[in-house]
Amino acid sequence: MSAAGPDHRQARLHIGADPQHLPPDVVAHLEGCPDCRRFRDETLALDGRVHAALELPLHRFRAKAPPARRFALAASVLLALVVGGGFWLFRPSTALAGEVVQHVVDEADSWNMHQPLPPAQVADVLRVAGAQFDSPFPIVYGYPCPFKGHRVAHLVVQTPNGTMTVMLIPHEQVRRRTQFSRDGMSGVLVPAGQGSVALLTRDGAVPEALADEIVSRVRW
Amino acid sequence: MNAASRGTTLAGAFTRLLEMLRPDLLRFAYWLARDRQVAEDVVQETLIRAWKSREELKDPAAARPWLFTIVRREHARLFERKRLPTVDVDEVEALGDPALASDGDVGLFDLRRAIMQLPDEYREPLVLQVLGGLSTTEIAAELNLTQAAVLTRLFRARNRLRTIYGLEPAEDVE
Numbered sequence: 007m008s009a010a011g012p013d014h015r016q017a018r019l020h021i022g023a024d025p026q027h028l029p030p031d032v033v034a035h036l037e038g039c040p041d042c043r044r045f046r047d048e049t050l051a052l053d054g055r056v057h058a059a060l061e062l063p064l065h066r067f068r069a070k071a072p073p074a075r076r077f078a079l080a081a082s083v084l085l086a087l088v089v090g091g092g093f094w095l096f097r098p099s100t101a102l103a104g105e106v107v108q109h110v111v112d113e114a115d116s117w118n119m120h121q122p123l124p125p126a127q128v129a130d131v132l133r134v135a136g137a138q139f140d141s142p143f144p145i146v147y148g149y150p151c152p153f154k155g156h157r158v159a160h161l162v163v164q165t166p167n168g169t170m171t172v173m174l175i176p177h178e179q180v181r182r183r184t185q186f187s188r189d190g191m192s193g194v195l196v197p198a199g200q201g202s203v204a205l206l207t208r209d210g211a212v213p214e215a216l217a218d219e220i221v222s223r224v225r226w
Numbered sequence: 227m228n229a230a231s232r233g234t235t236l237a238g239a240f241t242r243l244l245e246m247l248r249p250d251l252l253r254f255a256y257w258l259a260r261d262r263q264v265a266e267d268v269v270q271e272t273l274i275r276a277w278k279s280r281e282e283l284k285d286p287a288a289a290r291p292w293l294f295t296i297v298r299r300e301h302a303r304l305f306e307r308k309r310l311p312t313v314d315v316d317e318v319e320a321l322g323d324p325a326l327a328s329d330g331d332v333g334l335f336d337l338r339r340a341i342m343q344l345p346d347e348y349r350e351p352l353v354l355q356v357l358g359g360l361s362t363t364e365i366a367a368e369l370n371l372t373q374a375a376v377l378t379r380l381f382r383a384r385n386r387l388r389t390i391y392g393l394e395p396a397e398d399v400e
Contacts, residue, residue, distance in 0.1 A: 019399045022381035024355070024362055045396065049384060052391045053356065056384070059337040060357045062253050115245055121238050149246050 017042045025049040061152050064112070102178055103186040103195055106204040109153060109160070110171050111189065116162050117169055117208070119147040128161075135159035137174040137201075138225040154178065165216060168209030176201035176226045185211070196221045240280050243289050244273055250290075250357060251297050257353045258301045260342060271300045294358040295368055298350075333391075340390040348383035351376055 012020070012035050020032045025046060028036075036043050110116070122144040132139055134150035135157045146169075147162035159174040171193075180202045184195045193206035194217055203221050205212045251272060255265035275296055276283075283292055341349060351369060354360045362380070366373045378399060385395050 015397070015399060018396050019377055019381050022384050022396060022399075023377035024380060027361070048388075048393050052384060052388060052393065055334065055337055055391060056341070056352070056387060057356050059334055059341055060253060060257065060353060061250075062256060062338075064249050064252065119242060119245075121242065123242070147242070149249070151249075 014039065014042060018045055021046045021049050025053055058155070063152065102175075102180065102202070103184060103193065103204070104188075105154065106173055106175075106193065106195070106206065107186075107188050107191060109151065109173070110191065110206055113149075113151070113160065116147045116149075116160065116171065119162060120164075122146055122164075123148055131159050131161070132174075135174060136176055136226065139172075139174060140223040141172075142219060142223060143170075163220075167213060167216060168207055170209075170212070170216075171204070171206040172220060173204040173206075174198075174201070174224055175204060178202050183217075187211075198224050199226055201226055237280075239286075240277070240283075243286060244276060244293075247290060247293055248273070251293055254294055254353055254357055255297050255301060257341070257349065257357070258298065264301075264304065268297060268301045268304055271304065272296045275300065291358060291360050291364055294354060294360065298354075298368065336390050337387065340387055344383055344386060348379050348386065351379050352383040355380060 012032055017032050017035045017039070020028055021042065022045075028046075036046060123146065128141075128145050128148050131148040131150050137159050139159065139161070141161070141163055143163040143165050145161050145163050147160075149160050150157040151160040153160075153173070153175065154177065156177045158176070159172075161172040161174070163170050163172055179200060180195045180197050182197065186193050186195070191206050191208055192211045193204060194212045196203045196205070196217055198221050203224055205217055205220060248269065251269050252265055255268040255272075256262060259265050259268060272293065276293055279296075283289060341352070344352070351365050354365050354368065355362070360368065362373055362376045365371075365380075366376045369376065371379075381396075381399055385398070388395050
């Protein structure tokens, strides 16, 4: 880069290579160069999509099973849905609950955590997921999980009523409080502003007062 | 707290760290190997190696780049040891690998295919940067390249993806 500052070509090399971290002289160049600013804006938009593209859906990420096993698996899943979970098939309002349950089943290890996470780690999870949560209970698991095309905060808290999963879902609205149960889990979806909060437990139903307490501490 | 219980606490914290980062390690391994089974194997080896070497990680904040580096090395080691065949990208696409699925978002699916088709020399630094969060300096050190070479590769990687995103490609850089 010259002492007089970068030319368009040099500026675009930096923008195209690392749009989130531009050197000061490139930033200065952008002030007076609308074309490079447009290039920067386009590249940042592209980068958001690249980030989303790289975050592969892990629930589809199981090793390829042989065709016969795949058929047996598909058949057993279908049977389970029809016999045990017709509830999910025929009531569209519970589709979100079904995806929440499936997500928790896919991350079953999250139930096995017992040590409180450091506050900085929780803050990182919430920041990435675009949520604020002043938890009244110790948080023992937290990850900004891909969920329906967005990052959501998947937390596990230790409440007086036992271990509880808390998913903060800013991009999915539910009209009313909806209770559900499946696979030994009980849960409730609660409206929260423009989003919703899902609470799941394996220790009986989620008490209404507890759900209210948790949801009252969520901000987007 | 005595030494034994402090050791137990640290081991527990390290386990949680691995659990938290495992999904992204698996994604990174997949983008390297372009094969789900190989990716699972690489991550398994990575977690074992990381556990054995956990004393080397002084700063938990550096865990992510540290683990991504181990994934990359385990991937190379696995190919060297097992002499795995190179994955045919056209075949992966033809199989309609569900790992690339995008829940109806056609643009995202196209972008995943385009990333899959990038040459290794462009795809690897891009994934290290965007998914791994490594700086261009860290990528240069990891890939044994000059920083200028890393900038050029990252520029060219994004430039190839611009057309998929409906943008005009920029003039190439030397």
